[in-house]
Amino acid sequence: MEIIEQVKEKFKSKIKSVFFHNEKRVYLEIDKEDLIDVVKFIFHDLDARFITASGIDNLKDMEILYHFSLDSDGIVISLRVFIDRDNPCIESITSIVKGALNIEREMYELLGIKFLNHPGLKRFLTDEFPEGFYPLRKDSPGRAEQ
Amino acid sequence: MKKVIVPIGPYHSLFEEPEYFALYCDGERVVDIEWMAGYNHRGIEKLSESKHWDQVTFLIERICGICSTSHPIAYCNAVEDLAKIEIPERAKYIRSIVGELERLHSHLLWVGLAGHFLGYNTVFMWAWKYREPILDIMEMVTGNRNHYAMMKIGGVRRDIENEDIDIIKKILDELKGKLEMLTGAVLDDPVLAARLKGVGVLTKQDIKDYGAVGPVARASGVDIDVRRDNPHAAYNLVEWKVITCQDGDVFSKAVVRLLECFESIKIIEQSLVRLKKIKGDIAIEVRYIPSGEGIGRYEAPRGECYHYVRSDGTSRPVRHKIRAPSYVNIPTFKASCIGETIADVTIILAGVDPCYCCTERAITVYDADTRKKLFDGKDLMKLSQEKTRKIKKQLGFKEK
Numbered sequence: 001m002e003i004i005e006q007v008k009e010k011f012k013s014k015i016k017s018v019f020f021h022n023e024k025r026v027y028l029e030i031d032k033e034d035l036i037d038v039v040k041f042i043f044h045d046l047d048a049r050f051i052t053a054s055g056i057d058n059l060k061d062m063e064i065l066y067h068f069s070l071d072s073d074g075i076v077i078s079l080r081v082f083i084d085r086d087n088p089c090i091e092s093i094t095s096i097v098k099g100a101l102n103i104e105r106e107m108y109e110l111l112g113i114k115f116l117n118h119p120g121l122k123r124f125l126t127d128e129f130p131e132g133f134y135p136l137r138k139d140s141p142g143r144a145e146q
Numbered sequence: 147m148k149k150v151i152v153p154i155g156p157y158h159s160l161f162e163e164p165e166y167f168a169l170y171c172d173g174e175r176v177v178d179i180e181w182m183a184g185y186n187h188r189g190i191e192k193l194s195e196s197k198h199w200d201q202v203t204f205l206i207e208r209i210c211g212i213c214s215t216s217h218p219i220a221y222c223n224a225v226e227d228l229a230k231i232e233i234p235e236r237a238k239y240i241r242s243i244v245g246e247l248e249r250l251h252s253h254l255l256w257v258g259l260a261g262h263f264l265g266y267n268t269v270f271m272w273a274w275k276y277r278e279p280i281l282d283i284m285e286m287v288t289g290n291r292n293h294y295a296m297m298k299i300g301g302v303r304r305d306i307e308n309e310d311i312d313i314i315k316k317i318l319d320e321l322k323g324k325l326e327m328l329t330g331a332v333l334d335d336p337v338l339a340a341r342l343k344g345v346g347v348l349t350k351q352d353i354k355d356y357g358a359v360g361p362v363a364r365a366s367g368v369d370i371d372v373r374r375d376n377p378h379a380a381y382n383l384v385e386w387k388v389i390t391c392q393d394g395d396v397f398s399k400a401v402v403r404l405l406e407c408f409e410s411i412k413i414i415e416q417s418l419v420r421l422k423k424i425k426g427d428i429a430i431e432v433r434y435i436p437s438g439e440g441i442g443r444y445e446a447p448r449g450e451c452y453h454y455v456r457s458d459g460t461s462r463p464v465r466h467k468i469r470a471p472s473y474v475n476i477p478t479f480k481a482s483c484i485g486e487t488i489a490d491v492t493i494i495l496a497g498v499d500p501c502y503c504c505t506e507r508a509i510t511v512y513d514a515d516t517r518k519k520l521f522d523g524k525d526l527m528k529l530s531q532e533k534t535r536k537i538k539k540q541l542g543f544k545e546k
Contacts, residue, residue: 051452067452074375074377076376098355099355099477
């Protein structure tokens with residue numbers, strides 16, 4: 001795919017792996033230090049639309065997927081970033097994408113991921129939850145386990 | 147001038163879920179807006195992790211009562227993307243038909259309520275009356291007026307019988323004439339134009355910044371529609387076009403929604419004709435979801451529904467991320483409401499079409515310093531309706 005070639009050429013070794021699920025779904029793995037540069041390129045230069053970001057707790061680490069859509073081609077690019085589970089923090093992308101504001105707040109309170117330089121990282125959905133309880137973490141009790 | 151906070155919500159049914167907006171006003175002008183959500187947070191993503199793949203379709207139908215087939219279609223798309231399943235042709239057409247019927251009733255519901263906010267109760271009565279036959283079709287085809295439970299991984303759960311097809315066609319034919327009349331009446335009305343044109347404008351840049359989707363984006367000239375950009379169901383097998391407008395105001399949003407209704411009818415009609423000729427199964431049997439990850443999208447009436455699922459090869463999803471269209475559309479209020487008057491904010495908030503049923507109950511205006519009540523919901527609605535009346539007078543319409 002041409003567009004993915006462009007990303008690969010621009011960032012070379014910074015793209016740690018490329019996985020084509022099919023021709024419309026691409027997953028790129030990057031380091032968390034390179035996130036801002038890659039997001040800037042995809043959002044501004046490739047003119048992609050930011051769909052959402054989803055955090056996942058893998059128990060051994062945390063993972064965030066930033067989903068971007070290239071609407072004219074129908075392609076979804078998902079940037080995969082792994083972060084440390086004991087100290088989950090990552091640079092916020094709100095300086096580039098205004099729409100990420102509430103999406104990052106949601107991840108902050110449901111998974112406990114801290115977003116650095118976020119303009120208003122406070123609770124958004126679960127005001128009455130106890131401090132330090134992150135419902136989407138795998139070690140927090142779910143309905144099936146209770 | 148004294149600054150006041152106008153809280154809208156939390157239990158304010160302008161929105162799909164109870165949400166809270168604080169409008170910071172300087173006199174009549176809104177200077178800032180703040181959003182708090184979560185009053186109806188049901189933890190569906192977490193619940194989904196404890197259900198069987200097949201049960202999840204029923205769970206996520208309950209996310210929203212109005213677009214209750216959009217989430218299942220998006221979810222099925224995601225799981226089918228994960229497991230690389232191709233659904234039978236008959237199921238593709240049935241998915242499109244149910245999806246488009248839902249769009250029709252959802253858009254008509256919006257038009258009616260938008261009319262009500264502006265003091266045009268005739269529009270409200272008409273639109274809701276014409277919406278009723280669509281719900282009748284839904285009941286006939288799926289067994290329910292809402293929460294249709296039609297979608298299933300690998301196809302659909304129920305077939306549409308040939309005998310039903312003729313009745314559906316007849317109802318739609320009748321509806322088309324009425325819809326044309328309603329569209330003409332709404333779009334040619336000078337008062338509505340005066341009230342809605344240039345109000346709550348969103349530019350293309352705003353849409354990109356906030357990642358807004360659906361009719362909100364298309365009204366600002368951003369030509370996106372998942373049905374065309376990422377074809378699934380029968381959307382690439384029938385003829386239709388994506389409606390866009392350039393102005394980005396509430397009027398454009400109304401135009402987009404009304405004209406989309408006709409496109410929906412076009413899609414349904416063509417699908418019904420094909421459905422009569424196609425024989426075969428309505429679903430394939432899916433026994434096992436392999437490990438991996440999948441992304442599914444569907445253009446709900448309010449915009450793109452986005453589902454991400456991950457499987458580890460067991461009978462339940464490991465992660466199921468849902469992004470509903472209103473989640474990215476609502477933050478655009480920061481761009482569209484600021485600088486507008488309180489009387490216009492009601493319709494701007496409604497312009498995005500966050501589901502609503504009984505608006506007025508929750509709005510109350512307090513003084514920012516003393517917390518004394520200034521107006522309640524009814525007064526705000528009156529403000530909006532009063533403004534329409536004033537415009538009517540200016541344009542030389544007589545009060546009836």
